Amino acid sequence: MLKPFDRKAKRLKRHLAIRRRISGTATAPRLxxxxxxxxxxxxxxxxxxSRTLVSASTTEREIKEALxxxxxxxxxxxxxGKEIGKRAIEMGITKVVFDRGGFLYHGRIKEIADGARESGLKF
Incomplete structure (x- = not known):
């Protein structure tokens, strides 16, 4: 019998592989x-x-209203991406390590990265 394709499990496996290689530090935190x-x-x-320094999401009221x-x-x-970049610059963070979370670097993931770069973050 064939095993069903589990998209979430495959993404989590990729994410763990990425997390083995990258880690956020005080000088270059993880985005x-x-x-x-x-x-x-x-x-x-x-x-x-083990601290979240800055966060942004489309569930926030002011961002949802802007969109x-x-x-x-x-x-x-x-x-x-622009919002997280702006908030990071305000906190004095200019350099980050990008963690795509196991997703392909395409579409919305790429747009978040490009928006953060536009705000002045360096990857």
């Missing part, structure tokens, strides 16, 4: 991203102290 069917999330994490409720498209993802 972790996640996209669901309806929303996009980004957070900057210092793995040495006029369309939280699932590429424009929303780019907006999240």
């Amino acid at each position: 972790a991203v996640f996209v669901s069917g309806k929303h996009a999330y980004a957070q900057i994490i210092d793995d040495e102290h 006029k409720g369309k939280t699932w498209n590429k424009a929303a993802a780019r907006h999240i």
Whole structure:
């Protein structure tokens, strides 16, 4: 009998492989991203102290209002990237390590990264 294809398990396996190689430090924290069917999330994490330094998501009221409720498209993802970049720069974070969370670097994941770069973050 064939095993059913489990997309989530494959993504988690890729994410663990990525996490073995990269880690956020105080000088270059990790920019972790996640996209669901309806929303996009980004957070900057210092793995040495297990602390989230900055976060942004399309579930936040002011971001959702700015996007006029369309939280699932590429424009929303780019907006999240710009917002996380702006918040990071305000906290004095300029350099990050990008963690794509096991997703392909394509579509909304790429838009978040490009938006963060536009804000001034260096990968």
